[in-house]
Amino acid sequence: MLEVRNLSLSVSIQGNRVEAVSGVSLQLEPGRVLGLVGESGCGKSLTAQAILRLGEFQGVEKSSGDILLDGESLFEMSDEQLRRTRGGHVAMVFQEPMTALNPVFSIGSQIIEVIRLHLDLSKQQARQRAIDLLNDVGMQNTEQLLKQYPDSLSGGMRQRVLIAMAMAADPDYIIADEPTTALDVSVQKRIIALLLNLQKKRGLGLLLVTHDFGLVAEMCDDVAVMYAGQIVESGPVKEIFDHPSHPYTRALMGCRPEVSQSGGSLPVIGGQVPPPGRWPTGCHFAPRCALADASCAAPVATDAWHEGRHTARCVHGEAR
Ligand SMILES: Nc1ncnc2c1ncn2[C@@H]1O[C@H](COP(=O)(O)OP(=O)(O)OP(=O)(O)O)[C@@H](O)[C@H]1O
Ligand SMILES: [Mg+2]
Structure with a gap:
């Protein structure tokens, strides 16, 4: 390996x-x-x-x-x-x-x-x-x-x-x-x-x-999604295609699932990837994310959300 x-x-x-x-x-x-x-x-x-x-x-x-x-x-x-x-x-x-x-x-x-x-x-x-x-x-x-x-x-x-x-x-x-x-x-x-x-x-x-x-x-067979220097979601391809869990993955895939908390749909991915040295302290994707709230300002564990081998670095990972 x-x-x-x-x-x-x-x-x-x-x-x-x-x-x-x-x-x-x-x-x-x-x-x-x-x-x-x-x-x-x-x-x-x-x-x-x-x-x-x-x-x-x-x-x-x-x-x-x-x-x-x-x-x-x-x-x-x-x-x-x-x-x-x-x-x-x-x-x-x-x-x-x-x-x-x-x-x-x-x-x-x-x-x-x-x-x-x-x-x-x-x-x-x-x-x-x-x-x-x-x-x-x-x-x-x-x-x-x-x-x-x-x-x-x-x-x-x-x-x-x-x-x-x-x-x-x-x-x-x-x-x-x-x-x-x-x-x-x-x-x-x-x-x-x-x-x-x-x-x-x-x-x-x-x-x-x-x-x-x-x-x-x-x-x-497997996929790792990378955003601003970090892996934000990883797991078997089929799993991630059926149930993308990180808002960045969903944006990349172009799907716009109904988001229960906001009642709206995920907008098209706007803005740009911050370069090294300009990353936010918490979730790196938060400034571009429709789901971002105060809880995203603290560093997020790689497996903040997980189910088997499928993990997502998102405190809202269950909102899918
Ligand atoms: N040798 C280097 N010195 C300084 N900065 C670098 C160096 N290599 C890459 N970078 C910077 O690190 C960041 C990541 O670069 P990298 O080439 O790994 O991106 P990438 O995901 O492969 O992008 P692309 O899809 O355009 O190939 C970029 O902001 C890039 O400018
Ligand atoms: Mg490259």
Whole structure:
């Protein structure tokens, strides 16, 4: 299991260190798809990148919590263990396929390099594996493709190449941060189908970062809803779709259930996500929430409302 446990991260904004991710917990199990969903600026990418300790290159620091891979802390791993973990056990698929590929090396040399970094294969064997992987992700003329450079491919093809690279060392987990956002709608569907197909075939644990609740419904087993650095609701997808409990989740899903106390319906989500350093002391969503009252001014526990594995960080969580 890959577990993010009570993780808090700080970033530097105008010379000050401020909290940008606050007490986030996630559990990613083999064979399951977990969606991490929320508006832009909620801290989804910071969280996703922290899983491989990639944010540290951009001044992101862990202030508390832990990340455990099969019980072992990523923060206690040696550089060598961490190198093997990145790509070997846990691989990433990024939003913008061009930035993740090096324009001056051929597709073949980049895939073969990743394969040989993690697997003890000869150059010839690695080349064959690269061809097999490219076939697996639905590419054609793969022998020829190995000699091509990233800029000669379409966005969708580049993302397929990146997915092939992510699969290179047979990882157990894939972290996909908005893997289709930069692609045309028709291509998006095919890439998502490909990811899901590989996930099932290989029994991978997949963390899918997205702002699209429709995609969550289609792809995920579980979902964690993130707002202003915190997980505000989490649980099995079906549960949350049938009974969304946090007003932010309901707003994101676009449902407007009758709210008994006020007698009205939830308005369209107005306002913006507050940036790190500007969060309210109590519930982070309160300034935008139709249900907010004095009780929302105090910090809210992650499971202020819960039913089985379904939890919501809302004192009005039962008002659904
Ligand atoms: N390295 C950094 N230094 C300073 N601030 C950062 C850094 N990385 C992210 N932030 C800020 O932290 C907040 C969360 O950023 P993050 O990229 O995690 O959001 P996100 O949920 O992935 O949004 P999007 O949907 O737009 O990708 C944003 O306000 C962002 O500006
Ligand atoms: Mg992001």
